[in-house]
Amino acid sequence: TDLADPDRTKAWVRYFRSKGMAVVALDSRDRKTPQIISKAAREVLADKWAALAEKGVKDKAIRALVAGIPNVGKSTLLNHLVMKNVAITGDRPGVTKKLQWLKTPTNLELLDTPGVLWPKFEDQRVGQHLAMTGAIKDQLINLDDIALVTLKFMRDYNPQSIIERYHLPSNAWETMTDVEVLLAITAKLGFKEDYDRASERLLIDLRRGKLGTYTVEMPSDNIGLVVDGDDNN
Numbered sequence: 001t002d003l004a005d006p007d008r009t010k011a012w013v014r015y016f017r018s019k020g021m022a023v024v025a026l027d028s029r030d031r032k033t034p035q036i037i038s039k040a041a042r043e044v045l046a047d048k049w050a051a052l053a054e055k056g057v058k059d060k061a062i063r064a065l066v067a068g069i070p071n072v073g074k075s076t077l078l079n080h081l082v083m084k085n086v087a088i089t090g091d092r093p094g095v096t097k098k099l100q101w102l103k104t105p106t107n108l109e110l111l112d113t114p115g116v117l118w119p120k121f122e123d124q125r126v127g128q129h130l131a132m133t134g135a136i137k138d139q140l141i142n143l144d145d146i147a148l149v150t151l152k153f154m155r156d157y158n159p160q161s162i163i164e165r166y167h168l169p170s171n172a173w174e175t176m177t178d179v180e181v182l183l184a185i186t187a188k189l190g191f192k193e194d195y196d197r198a199s200e201r202l203l204i205d206l207r208r209g210k211l212g213t214y215t216v217e218m219p220s221d222n223i224g225l226v227v228d229g230d231d232n233n
């Protein structure tokens with residue numbers, strides 16, 4: 001949540017709830033996160049616990065696995081829940097390489113898993129957006145293509161953040177194409193003609209929240225959503 005657009009996060013929470021899912025929006029590193037998760041888990045499991053209690057089963061360990069796209073903070077979240085730095089985390093996709101059980105003193109067993117992506121993207125925007133957010137290894141993408149996708153997005157979404165971060169003239173968006181904006185950023189960063197390097201910097205800035213909070217897709221865009229058992233995805 002700390003990196004995402006708050007209004008768009010609310011829209012996504014509403015969307016997944018409308019599909020009958022239990023949803024909490026989190027900053028994985030926040031102190032309150034473990035409490036929020038355990039409260040939500042208790043609510044989700046309430047019926048199951050009641051049924052077990054009726055059969056006389058008590059103190060059963062809760063086993064849960066964390067799953068998701070690469071580099072979203074799964075291992076960070078689990079470390080927080082077990083209150084130790086056991087799972088390896090890192091500022092790039094593909095850090096967790098294998099399944100790993102983590103145990104807590106409170107009878108909670110958590111399975112960390114490597115990030116997963118679907119085998120192929122039906123809509124190329126899905127791949128572009130995942131690349132923007134850092135879910136795809138930078139070695140596998142064309143950085144300047146993704147930088148241009150980012151600039152195209154920022155032109156409408158938060159043009160001022162680019163002007164301020166890279167000290168561009170205030171009318172840059174009116175007078176320049178996206179390619180020209182990238183070249184202007186390259187020059188301002190002192191990278192001469194090396195727009196690959198500027199592209200990389202732009203993406204790092206975006207991913208670290210230096211260009212403000214952002215969320216690229218909305219539920220209403222209907223791009224590559226994987227709910228409703230839609231097996232096209």
Ligand SMILES: Nc1nc2c(ncn2[C@@H]2O[C@H](COP(=O)(O)OP(=O)(O)OP(=O)(O)O)[C@@H](O)[C@H]2O)c(=O)[nH]1
Pocket residue numbers: 001002003026027028029069070071072073074075076077088089090091092093094095096097113114115116
């Ligand atoms: N700003 C912010 N950064 C986070 C958050 N959660 C994790 N991070 C950072 O994001 C990076 C990725 O975190 P990981 O926990 O390694 O992500 P992962 O989902 O386990 O990644 P893979 O194992 O590669 O799939 C690390 O640099 C974390 O410090 C969060 O909620 N907010």
Ligand SMILES: [Mg+2]
Pocket residue numbers: 074075076088089095096112113114115
């Ligand atoms: Mg991980």
